[in-house]
Amino acid sequence: MAIPRIVIVGGGAGGLALATRLGRTLGKKKRAEVVLLDRNATHVWKPLLHELATGVLNSSMDEVDYRGHSSTHHYRYQRGSLNGLDREQKVIHLAPILTEDGEEVLPARELHYDYLVLALGSVSNDFGTEGVAEHCHFIDSPQQAKAFQRDMINTFLRYTDPKLRQHTQLTIGIVGGGATGVELSAELLDASRLLNAYGVTALDHQTISVHLIEAAPRLLPALSERISQTVQQELDNMGVSVHVNTSIQQAQKYQLVTGDGEIIKTDLNVWAAGIKAPPFLAELGLTANNKNQIKVTQTLQSVDDPHIFAMGDCASCPQGEESTVPPRAQAAHQQAKLLAKNLVNILNSKPLIEFTYRDHGSLVSLARYDAVGNLMRSSASRGLFLEGWLARQCYASLYRMHQLSIHGAPKTGLTWLVDKLNRYLKPRMKLH
Missing domain, CATH: 3.50.50.60 (FAD/NAD(P)-binding domain)
Structure with missing residues (x-):
């Protein structure tokens, strides 16, 4: 049989x-x-x-x-x-x-x-917005993420020699103030520091402009207002230009057009608004x-x-x-x-169990050294609010938990050790 x-x-x-x-x-x-x-x-x-x-x-x-x-x-x-x-x-x-x-x-x-x-x-939901498919990057798969990285490196390379600059700033527009958009905006500013340090670009983080655009009244609308406010304050401190209550009606090459008709000039566009x-x-x-x-x-x-x-x-x-x-x-x-x-x-011919979702909290990464979120949530409690280094360590542990589920403890432990060694042996970012 x-x-x-x-x-x-x-x-x-x-x-x-x-x-x-x-x-x-x-x-x-x-x-x-x-x-x-x-x-x-x-x-x-x-x-x-x-x-x-x-x-x-x-x-x-x-x-x-x-x-x-x-x-x-x-x-x-x-x-x-x-x-x-x-x-x-x-x-x-x-x-x-x-x-x-x-x-x-x-x-x-x-x-x-x-x-x-x-x-x-x-996958990301572009809601049928004109020009998004042609002029925006999506980051729904490793292939799309790698395509964005290649385009990002090439865009930064144009600024290797300050005499060849055509603009005063390199501008990146990110549509969508959920976790992906927030985390990407912080990572981009951190990446610009590394690219400058490795000599890929003459620009430093002060001449990089990141616009984070969200249609809702606040960032991270699915999370608590305290997390949202803390994240926006951190992004403001980093230099990210946050636009809330702002929809995008059209994406064009090198610019985004808002619902109010405002034009945001950009060198790169990323669409991270909504999913389907x-x-x-x-x-x-x-x-x-x-x-x-x-x-x-x-x-x-x-x-x-x-x-x-x-x-x-x-x-x-x-x-x-x-x-x-x-x-x-x-x-x-x-x-x-x-x-x-x-x-x-x-x-085994036994009855099936019904699924009950348990929200254990949410953590949002803000590049290598920072994160914001809460843990141990329940229907009766908003959980423990975390930010800073401790939140970042908790965020990193989520990936280790995923590795545990697919590899088991011995291999996950060895992987953690290899990752620690590679921090000293390898460049801090992939440059090709």
């Missing part, structure tokens, strides 16, 4: 953690075949993409190779992109894999499943909301099919009567943990 096949589509924080847990509990014992499908060959923790975009994070050292990881954690990795679903036959359709020149490496394929988990994360699930999810025949998120029950099963699950940013999971689970990394980790138990329960 063939063992059941569990297919996980998406190797982000939640998908990789789920594949690792199922590999240890089911794959190792040959109770199920666990397959992880992702279009990329490697994994980078998404909350660190802003560091990858500025060169602070070296992806060749921090990325996880799916093939190597799968061989030691008892699941199977397949490279590919989902582009269709046949629920009656329990088959997903995979797009062909092409080279950069458009040559076919692997043809279109089909992959059978007994249980399907959609963990495809989210990948658009093709709404075309799979499953019930989705207006953000393309698959609607699921509290057991994380699709409302249309009990053999299909969705988790993380691509799922709309009820939380209370009128709200849903927020699209945050800690929610994806919690759902991965519960879903691993539920899939084991299915094979």
Whole structure:
């Protein structure tokens, strides 16, 4: 009798953690075949993409190779992109894999499943704003982060010789005052100091202008007002120009046009405002909301099919009567943990557990030495407010917790040691 096949589509924080847990509990014992499908060959923790975009994070050292990881954690990795679903036959359709020149490496394929988990994360939502796709960088994937870093380095290189400057300042516009926009703005100013120190540019941080633009009345609207105010004060002290209650009606080459008609001249634009699930999810025949998120029950099963699950940013999971689970990394980790138990329960003919989101607090990084946030939140408490060095250490520990979930304690400990050594052996940022 063939063992059941569990297919996980998406190797982000939640998908990789789920594949690792199922590999240890089911794959190792040959109770199920666990397959992880992702279009990329490697994994980078998404909350660190802003560091990858500025060169602070070296992806060749921090990325996880799916093939190597799968061989030691008892699941199977397949490279590919989902582009269709046949629920009656329990088959997903995979797009062909092409080279950069458009040559076919692997043809279109089909992959059978007994249980399907959609963990495809989210992408930035440009809300149909004119010119954004053509003139703004997005930082939703390692490829996009690296593309921004290349463009950033080239832009700074134009200012290597002060005599060749065409502008008095290098200006970067960031649309979206959520965690990504806030963290990127701080990292950019820190990166400008390093680029000046390494001789990449003649500009110093005082001649770099960063505009952070948010449509809501304050930064970080999903977090507490105290965190928002503290973060804005820190950004003001760094020299970031913060614009709240400001929408963007059009993006053009080298400038952004606000809803009031104001023009902000820029050398680089980044769009980090709002999120949505990948658009093709709404075309799979499953019930989705207006953000393309698959609607699921509290057991994380699709409302249309009990053999299909969705988790993380691509799922709309009820939380209370009128709200849903927020699209945050800690929610994806919690759902991965519960879903691993539920899939084991299915094979053991036990009832499924309903998901309850627990907000453990939020931390926002402000470059290498600072962070702001709160921890140990609950329904009855706003938690412990943190800022400064201690908050930064807590923020760094979140990545170590992610590494623990996918590597285990011994390898995570060794990785921590290697990272400490590389602080002395390697440049403080990737310069190519």
